[in-house]
Amino acid sequence: xxxxxxxxxxxxxxxxxxxxxxxxxxxxxxxxxxxxxxxxxxxxxxxxxxxxxxxxxxxxxxxxxxxxxxxxxxxxxxxxxxxxxxxxxxxxxxxxxxxxxxxxxxxxxxxxxxxxxxxxxxxxxxxxxxxxxxxxxxxxxxxxxxxxxxxxxxxxxxxxxxxxxxxxxxxxxxxxxxxxxxxxxxxxxxxxxxxxxxxxxxxxxxxxxxxxxxxxxxxxxxxxxxxxxxxxxxxxxxxxxxxxxxxxxxxxxxxxxxxxxxxxxxxxxxxxxxxxxxxxxxxxxxxxxxxxxxxxxxxxxxxxxxxxxxxxxxxxxxxxxxxxxxxxxxxxxxxxxxxx
Numbered sequence: 192x193x194x195x196x197x198x199x200x201x202x203x204x205x206x207x208x209x210x211x212x213x214x215x216x217x218x219x220x221x222x223x224x225x226x227x228x229x230x231x232x233x234x235x236x237x238x239x240x241x242x243x244x245x246x247x248x249x250x251x252x253x254x255x256x257x258x259x260x261x262x263x264x265x266x267x268x269x270x271x272x273x274x275x276x277x278x279x280x281x282x283x284x285x286x287x288x289x290x291x292x293x294x295x296x297x298x299x300x301x302x303x304x305x306x307x308x309x310x311x312x313x314x315x316x317x318x319x320x321x322x323x324x325x326x327x328x329x330x331x332x333x334x335x336x337x338x339x340x341x342x343x344x345x346x347x348x349x350x351x352x353x354x355x356x357x358x359x360x361x362x363x364x365x366x367x368x369x370x371x372x373x374x375x376x377x378x379x380x381x382x383x384x385x386x387x388x389x390x391x392x393x394x395x396x397x398x399x400x401x402x403x404x405x406x407x408x409x410x411x412x413x414x415x416x417x418x419x420x421x422x423x424x425x426x427x428x429x430x431x432x433x434x435x436x437x438x439x440x441x442x443x444x445x446x447x448x449x450x451x452x453x454x455x456x457x458x459x460x461x462x463x464x465x466x467x468x469x470x471x472x473x474x475x476x477x478x479x480x481x482x483x484x485x486x487x488x489x490x491x492x493x494x495x496x497x498x499x500x501x502x503x504x505x506x507x508x509x510x511x512x513x514x515x516x517x518x519x520x521x522x523x524x525x526x527x528x529x530x531x
Contacts (some may be wrong), residue, residue: 231273238274252284270486284306310349323354352380381430458489460521482511487511
């Protein structure tokens with residue numbers, strides 16, 4: 192099921208630190224903090240315009256929601272109550288920092304129909320967190336995640352790929368530890384280096400080399416498979432397409448369809464594995480591959496890149512067909528019924 196929410200941005204509100212990667216003004220493209228009347232207007236408009244609001248949440252994103260002044264937090268939560276219930280939104284989703292969760296906070300959130308809490312974990316390496324001025328530890332991520340679970344909230348974790356000082360080992364370890372926490376959802380944000388950030392200084396000085404884009408896409412694709420196999424939904428992969436990000440970025444892993452790039456590579460890798468398997472076993476190369484029907488375009492690739500590659504590499508014009516019995520990211524040779 193596609194994740195849906197009505198996002199209300201609270202730019203940089205409540206954040207006690209200026210993280211090395213952060214420029215909230217660019218990311219949210221706004222400076223004004225929303226007040227009760229803004230929440231009322233956004234929610235009313237969404238209710239009148241959306242044909243299907245089932246399982247749609249009101250989402251307070253952008254800052255550290257549980258770190259803003261309590262009176263302001265309650266103003267937003269109380270206003271949202273009029274829009275929750277039968278034939279309305281299913282609940283409230285918030286994002287916050289791992290070090291801004293406590294039992295008292297969770298009691299308040301439960302009272303006001305908050306249903307999901309997302310933590311900005313970013314990395315599970317303490318040295319990487321410190322280098323990027325996060326101001327919290329991996330241990331605080333674990334503690335807060337378990338507490339959120341204990342109180343019955345849906346848990347979301349947000350991770351950033353390619354942070355300053357992060358190695359491939361750090362990225363692998365972060366993936367494994369995030370999976371061990373068993374969140375309901377994950378958001379993957381590949382690093383985008385924005386102007387007027389500490390990362391921009393590191394990058395421009397030459398102290399911050401980036402992983403190659405192709406390797407980043409391949410790695411994140413594998414992470415997406417592993418999250419899926421663990422029953423964790425990846426509800427976001429990459430920053431949303433934005434003229435502000437495109438205008439103010441210096442470098443990084445930004446693409447308006449970054450998730451699609453990763454999923455194209457997943458299917459490319461699986462089809463290629465079947466090709467190599469056939470060659471190794473001295474069998475006829477398969478030409479027809481089956482995937483889940485809604486994944487056909489992902490297997491074909493953007494601008495038919497996957498199909499064109501196999502035509503150039505193996506002189507075969509492969510065909511992608513749909514099979515409703517297949518899972519997400521599953522591929523089989525339609526001729527051989529071989530699954531990987």
